[in-house]
Amino acid sequence: MKILVCDDDEALISMVRFKLSRENFGEVIKAVDGREAKRLLEENDFDLIISDIHMPFHSGLEIVTHVRQVLKKKTPIIILSAEGLEETVLQAFDIGANDFITKPFSPAELAIRVKRLLNL
Amino acid sequence: MWDIxxxxxxxxxxxxxxxxxVSYLLLAAVSMIEMQAYMRRNYFIDYKYILSSPFAPGISLIAPAYNEGLTIIDNVKSLLSIMYNNYEVIIINDGSKDDTLAKLIPAFDLVKVNYDLQYTVATKPVRGIYKSRNRAFKKLTVVDKENGGKADALNVGLNVSxxxxxxxxxxxxxxxxDALLKMVKPFLEDNTVIASGGVVRIANSCIIEEGxxxxxxxxxxxxxxxxVLEYIRAFLLGRMAWSKLNGLxxxxxxxGLFKRETALKAGGYNHKTVGEDMELVVRMRRYMHEQRLPYRVAYIPDPLCWTEAPASSQILSRQRNRWARGTFETLSIHRKLFFNPRYGIMGMLSYPFWFFYEWLSPFVEFIxxxxxxxxxxxxxxxxxxxLSLTLAVYCFAFFISMSSLLAEETSFFKYTTKRDIFKMIAIALIEPIWFHPRVVWWSLRGNYDLMKGKKSWGEMTRQGFVQYKSKEKVAS
Amino acid sequence: MNEQSSFTAIHATSEVRIFIILALIFFTAAILFVGFILVSRFTKNKRQEKEAILRNYFQRTLNAMIIMETTSSVPASSHVFKLDTLRTMTGKSSLARQVMVNQLVSVKKSISGSSSKILERLYIELDLHTYSLGKLKRDSWQKKAQGIRELAELNYQPAVETIRTYIVSDNRTLREESLLALVRLDNEGPLSFLDQYSGTISPWMRINIHYHLSKSDARKLPQFSRWFSSSNLDVVLFALSMARQFRQSSAIPFLTALLSHTDTRVAGLALETISALEAHELADGITQRVEAFWTSEKLSSRMVRCLGRIGYTSEHKYTILRYLDHPEYTVRFNAVQALYKMDDEARQLLLDFNTKMNGILSGAIEHVSEPLLQ
Incomplete structure (x- = not known):
């Protein structure tokens, strides 16, 4: 299993990474901005993507659009964002995100949701 | 006779x-104090709360484009990824002669829509308003209009927004x-704020990718x-103090960020001057005074906007020439303010300061x-x-430059390597002899051109191109 | 001639002396500034290096402590060992304490649930709450505000009463910081201070308070309608916007009275709240008051929007219809939009009116029917 985590907060990435590897979900790869995320997505096949919304270069929503419309992949995507406005959540699901978690989030809950999306 | x-x-x-x-020393002192206060006040502000709030006011980003075909796609993409929620991007194609519009249409999947546009401020006719069929670009509106200059294009934006x-x-x-988050904060803290301005920094040689x-x-x-030195001095030392005095x-x-309603009521941008940015602020302030409404013009010292500065003396001379004309035009349109107590600080302090120490100073220095x-x-x-007099003036100029570097050091601290500090000091030592005299000369030429070319004035503004190359005005 | 030149010469020498002294003063001051810049640069760099090392270390330890404790049973000795190490490190310098507090705060911002409780416990176990409380005793308002912020972020409830004393501080930042801390820490009534509050509530405070309320337990929210009759206008506006945002339908019975409030902002916000709560039962109440709105552009716009959302009888529709020839374009536009989106009957009324008026509203109708402009 290969999971991509995109967030500009390194502390958060390191925690999510720690949690997911403890749960034995496989390899966790990080991207600190939208540009790096796009590059990694083009070079690799991921089984799951976890992304923040507001990041340098490309937003998480742009990443979703890119995966669905340009790469035409069905990789499950979880949006993990501090911004929980109804409009944003609706837009995220509308353009193809599979799940939306608002920060502050519980790492245990994240793990469960990841597990469900990976069909483990 | 000679002696008298x-x-x-x-x-x-x-x-x-x-x-x-004395006024420069006072302004510098007030700026430094105010800067420290600003840094302390905003030390632990979490701007992201604005991002996730349903109470964040709506903002339209209005960007006129004239013959920007080369970079327009990247520019628009970068504007669309700004951190703010409730905002839209309105690109005004001001009758470009190149492929600006032709590039935008396929790149963002644009189609013409039936927009019921009201000409609240009179402008050149609008040929069409475009929206994207792709939901990812929902925030984007492109307006195609006949060429009318930067002020006219901005007015169309005011009408569309x-x-x-x-x-x-x-x-x-x-x-x-995070520019909009920071610029919007003064409006949230004080509902009498009608405009807020930001700092402009120089992007030459900076590494820029994808906007x-x-x-x-x-x-x-x-x-x-x-x-760079000139901009730091003007933005960190001058304007911070003026905003504290509410005399910006x-x-x-x-x-710049404006209350749309006030900008419209004041009449929008004036397309008869090349200094439309300053003129609008003065007119909005005048409107508020004449309506006897309390107001404030705020200023954000964080470096939020970076621009490519003219790198050749030929282009720079044109820019400074235009600034000189813009300053004089604004001052002359609003000459009623001169030492007029009815207009408060603006009439008694800001206007006279601009008149004597901004507009008149090249003349005095030269003569x-x-x-x-x-x-x-x-x-x-x-x-x-x-010689001793010249030395005193020179040391004073050096001192003011060093104060601005000190203000920069204690606030935003952008040029981080130690080598840069020494380079800046060298610049401060050379500037008064090598650079400043030319700036003075260009301003004089601007005033001369204005007096000579009064009749052909209308023609000059309509060309539009000159104005688009205007980047930023610095009170030197 | 001789007299003249000697006069100038004497005068000149004293002036020359002044100029040279001035030049020296400015030059020395400038050089002092340069020295200051260099020293400050050096200390800043050193501090940043140290901070980065501490931050990395703390983050790694925190990850382990948070994740391990919530997943598997780890021997207690491992926890104790980690705690001891952290305690030694934070005991060494105030820089280390501050970095640790910052780290706790920043991690706490992104996680919730049992993991976040661990952070709160750590804050106390490492005695960092004493460090934050110590800041309240400092003279500088900035330190005080920082201490309050830390206590609030890490949910240290015993500090509530101490923080309450700063609500009346002369310093705006300190006052606002303590209000926000109360909203977060005061479990009894997070907004009870509003009862006697005579200060202002800026939109910025509204955003902050709303943020913290939205992250807290919805059952703890008070009924905002209890402040609708407050004598402080800012409190009324605040309560109304919160009632709207948290969709408190219990506020509906009190909204009609606010429509005739002397302040148009209150009346306008009441209309928006009625729309948001979809209080159909108030539609008749609005049509009865409709005369009062006509002269104000903003109120008229909001009224037609509101009625478009909640109206259902033909009387409601005819009320909106009358605003189709309002002198202000925005009002006419909003009326067109309201009727167009209401139902078929309303849309027909709109189209008939437009035909009768020789199509003056055709532009607006095309605009509201354009799918890409929705």
Whole structure:
């Protein structure tokens, strides 16, 4: 299993990474901005993507659009964002995100949701 | 006879020199104090709360574009990824002669829509309004209009916008992602704020990718480097104090945020001047005074907007020439304000300051220099006297530059390597002899052109192109 | 001639002396500034290096402590050992304490649930709450505000009463910081201070308070309608916007009275709240008051929007219809939009009116029917 985590907060990435590897979900790869995320997505096949919304270069929503419309992949995507406005959540699901978690989030809950999306 | 003339001119010049020096020292001191207060107040502000709030006011980013075909796609993409929720991007294609519109249409999947546009402020006709069929670009509106200059294009933006606030920007500027969050905060803290202005910094030699600033560097080009110092001095030392006094007259055309309603009521941008950015602020302030409404013009010292500065003396001379004309036009349109107590600080302090120390200073500097040189040649004044005076002025200029570097160091601290500090000090030492005299000369030329070319004025504004190359105005 | 030149010469020498002294003063001051810049640069760099090292270390330890404790049973000795190490490190310098507090705060911002409780416990176990409380005793308002912020972020409830004393501080930042801390820490009544509050509530405070309320337990929210009759206008506006945002239908019965409030902002916000709560039962109440709105552009716009959302009888529709020839374009536009989106009957009324008026509203109708402009 290969999971991509995109967030500009390194502390958060390191925690999510720690949690997911403890749960034995496989390899966790990080991207600190939208540009790096796009590059990694083009070079690799991921089984799951976890992304923040507001990041340098490309937003998480742009990443979703890119995966669905340009790469035409069905990789499950979880949006993990501090911004929980109804409009944003609706837009995220509308353009193809599979799940939306608002920060502050519980790492245990994240793990469960990841597990469900990976069909483990 | 000669002696009387000598004494009069001498006294006038000395009064001028002393008052200008004292006001600069005062402004610098107030700025430094205010800057520290700003840094302390905003030390632990979490701007992201605005991002996730349903109470964040709506903002329209208005960006006029004229012959920007080369970079327009990247520019628009970067504007669409700014961190703010309730905002839209309105690109005004001001009758470009190149493929600006032709590039936008396929790139963003645009189609013409039936927009019921009201010409609240009269403008050149709009040919069409476009929206994207792709939901990912929902925030984007493109307006195609006949060419009418930058002010006219901005007015179209004011008419199209339906949001409470409008941000007027140069399309090729690099806007920091959190710029709107910071600019909007004064409006949230005080509902009498009608406009807020930001700092403009110089992007030459900085590393920029996909419309984003990756690494800040000091320009390699000397002319651009001189302007870095000039901009730091103007933005950190001057405007901070003016905003504290609520006497700010100029919000840079490259990036300013306005209350749309007030801008419209004041009549929008004036397309008859090349200094439309300053003119709008003055007119909005005048409107508020005349309606007897309380108001404030705020200023954000964070570096939020980066722009490419002219790197050749030819282009720079055109820019400074235009600034000089814009300043004079604004001052002359609003001459009623001059020492008029009805207009408060603006009438009694800001306007006279701009008149005497911004507009008049190139004349005084030029005439003063010629005057003393002639006296030295005629033997009326000893050359030691002349040299010591020059030395005092030079040291004063150096001191002011160092104060601005100190203000930068204690606040935003952008040029981080130690080498950069020494480069800046060298620049501060060279600038008064190598760069400043030319700036003075260009301003004089601007005033001369204005007097000479009054009749052909309308023609000049309509060309539009000149205005689009305007980036930023610096009170030097 | 001789007299003249000697006069100038004497005068000149004293002036020259002044100029040279001035030049020296400015030059020395400038050099002092340069020295200051260099020293400050050096200390800043050193501090940043140290901070980065501490931050990395703390983050790694925190990850382990948070994740391990919530997943598997780890021997207690491992926890004790980590705690001891952290305690030694934070005991060494105030820089380390500050970095640790910052780290706790920043991690706490992104996680919730049992993991976040661990952070709160750590804050106390490492005695960092004493460090934050110590800041309240400092003279500088900035330190005080920072201490309050830390206590609030890490949910240290025993500090509530101490923080309450700063609500009346002269310093705006300190006052606002303590209000926000109360909203977060005061479990009894997070907004009870509003009862006697005579200060202002800026939109910025509204955003902050709303943020914290939205992250807290919805059952703890008070009934905002209890402040609708407050004598402080800012409190009324605040309560109304919160009632709207949290969709408190219990506020509906009190909204009609606010429509005739002397302040138009209150009336306008009441209309928006009625729309948001979809209080159909108030539609008749609005049509009865409709005369009062006509002269104000903003109120008229909001009224037609509101009625478009909640109206259902033909009387409601005819009320909106009358605003189709309002002198202000925005009002006409909003009326067009309201009727167009209401139902078929309303849309027909709109189209008939437009035909009768020789199509003056055709532009607006095309605009509202354009799917890409929605």
């Amino acid at each position: 003339l000598y004494w009069i001119v001498n006294v006038l010049i000395f009064i001028y020199a002393i008052t200008i020096a 339906k949001k409470d606030l409008v941000a007027c920007i140069d399309v090729d500027c690099i806007i920091e992602p 984003r600033l990756i690494e800040i560097k000091l320009p390699v080009n000397l002319i651009a480097r001189m302007q 007259l100029l919000i840079s055309g490259a990036f 003063g220099l010629i005057f003393f040189i002639v006296l030295v040649i005629l033997g009326k004044v000893h050359w030691v006297f002349f």
